[in-house]
Amino acid sequence: MTVAVPLAHAGHGAAGPAWLPLFPVAVLAGGYLLAAVRDPRGWDHRRTAAWLVGCALLALAVGPLAQTSGDPRGHMAQHLLLGMLAPLGLVLGAPVTLLLHVAPAPMRRLVGRLLRARPLHLLAHPVTAALLSTGGLALVLLTPLYAAAERHPALHHGVHLHYLAAGYLFAWSLAGPDPAPQRPALAVRVGALLTAAAGHAVLAKYLYAQAETLPPGLTDRDPEAFRSAAQLMYYGGDLAELLLAVALFATWYHCRRPRTRPSPPASIKRLASPRAEP
Amino acid sequence: MADLPLPSARTADVRSSILVGVLIGIAIMAAVDEIVFHQLLAWHHFYDRSTPSVALLSDGLLHAAEVIALVGGFFWFADLRRRGALSSRLAWGGFLLGAGGFQLFDGIVDHKVLRLHQIRYGVHLVPYDVVWNLAGAVLLLAGVAVVWWAGSRRPGGDPRAVRPDGGPR
Numbered sequence: 052m053t054v055a056v057p058l059a060h061a062g063h064g065a066a067g068p069a070w071l072p073l074f075p076v077a078v079l080a081g082g083y084l085l086a087a088v089r090d091p092r093g094w095d096h097r098r099t100a101a102w103l104v105g106c107a108l109l110a111l112a113v114g115p116l117a118q119t120s121g122d123p124r125g126h127m128a129q130h131l132l133l134g135m136l137a138p139l140g141l142v143l144g145a146p147v148t149l150l151l152h153v154a155p156a157p158m159r160r161l162v163g164r165l166l167r168a169r170p171l172h173l174l175a176h177p178v179t180a181a182l183l184s185t186g187g188l189a190l191v192l193l194t195p196l197y198a199a200a201e202r203h204p205a206l207h208h209g210v211h212l213h214y215l216a217a218g219y220l221f222a223w224s225l226a227g228p229d230p231a232p233q234r235p236a237l238a239v240r241v242g243a244l245l246t247a248a249a250g251h252a253v254l255a256k257y258l259y260a261q262a263e264t265l266p267p268g269l270t271d272r273d274p275e276a277f278r279s280a281a282q283l284m285y286y287g288g289d290l291a292e293l294l295l296a297v298a299l300f301a302t303w304y305h306c307r308r309p310r311t312r313p314s315p316p317a318s319i320k321r322l323a324s325p326r327a328e329p
Numbered sequence: 330m331a332d333l334p335l336p337s338a339r340t341a342d343v344r345s346s347i348l349v350g351v352l353i354g355i356a357i358m359a360a361v362d363e364i365v366f367h368q369l370l371a372w373h374h375f376y377d378r379s380t381p382s383v384a385l386l387s388d389g390l391l392h393a394a395e396v397i398a399l400v401g402g403f404f405w406f407a408d409l410r411r412r413g414a415l416s417s418r419l420a421w422g423g424f425l426l427g428a429g430g431f432q433l434f435d436g437i438v439d440h441k442v443l444r445l446h447q448i449r450y451g452v453h454l455v456p457y458d459v460v461w462n463l464a465g466a467v468l469l470l471a472g473v474a475v476v477w478w479a480g481s482r483r484p485g486g487d488p489r490a491v492r493p494d495g496g497p498r
Binding site: 293 | 385389393396400401405407411412
């Protein structure tokens with residue numbers, strides 16, 4: 052049984068060289084840049100910057116942080132980057148809009164049909180996305196799944212992919228410039244963000260309190276490391292919630308900007324103002 | 330847009346102006362409570378063995394709500410300002426109402442009725458509770474005074490003269 056731990060860590064290496072997970076990230080960044088340069092209407096550089104920040108955070112999570120495998124703090128930082136911070140940058144990069152700008156007509160029709168598909172409406176609802184994202188995290192941390200992912204590299208990568216996909220779905224359902232299938236009313240989105248963030252904070256404190264036994268199924272554990280990982284989760288979750296809230300309300304603020312008849316109200320106000328002064 | 334005159338009483342949205350102030354006031358007071366008493370003074374702890382699960386849940390919700398209220402409050406404030414529908418006096422009054430109301434609610438309901446947690450542990454609590462709740466009451470009364478004063482400064486001095494929707498149309 053003593054050889055099991057070194058073997059498990061060798062397993063991470065056996066899945067491929069250390070740079071292999073960086074390859075898809077480079078493809079994401081390169082593909083986006085290529086499309087942005089080709090956009091006939093000219094592409095907003097701020098969106099490109101947001102996408103590249105997202106890609107850089109992804110690279111940080113799957114590159115340097117993956118070398119600390121076995122340390123719960125490294126895992127927690129990976130979860131925060133993959134599931135919460137990187138997806139927000141990617142969503143603000145508006146990749147679907149960019150795709151619709153540069154793709155040929157049949158591809159555009161396909162994307163349009165996909166965005167109108169009913170299963171996607173259900174999947175991209177903020178409540179579903181919150182369940183997948185925070186609920187998925189709870190499932191990993193409160194069940195033997197965490198210990199299993201430590202042993203099996205494929206499951207490990209699968210969990211990371213789920214973090215990223217669910218985080219992207221959640222950020223997209225709440226905010227951002229991309230077309231989304233029927234984003235629900237502001238109150239529903241705020242409620243979903245509130246529930247997800249509260250669930251994340253409660254989960255972090257619960258893990259802190261139960262660091263001796265959670266996540267279950269680990270053979271060698273360092274409760275002190277799990278406690279500091281839980282604190283990292285708590286404060287990192289705060290940061291992610293803050294950024295998501297800013298993105299959500301900024302989207303709302305942008306949608307509410309007065310667009311119709313910009314000049315008449317101004318002139319009316321100018322005429323009305325002398326009367327209003329006491 | 331910057332040189333627009335101050336919003337007149339006719340266009341100011343009374344209800345929204347007060348509410349946005351209340352929202353920001355509650356959020357700021359909750360943040361101050363968390364930063365000063367939890368982080369700087371460390372009178373409250375990250376987690377206590379004695380923390381009941383209800384407190385864990387309510388803490389998480391409050392913590393998440395405070396961030397959202399703060400961000401949402403400021404964007405709402407910016408939107409009201411942009412539309413010229415903000416009365417800053419009423420918003421200040423609302424701010425004091427929210428801050429004082431939260432302080433008093435925290436001091437009476439959370440600390441004394443539900444006994445979720447106390448201001449400080451291992452000390453004689455009465456002076457802390459008195460100062461805490463008195464400060465809340467003073468803020469609350471100041472808020473009432475500012476809202477009342479802002480209302481009486483409107484043309485005609487009658488708050489009911491302002492349309493509830495606040496819109497000129």
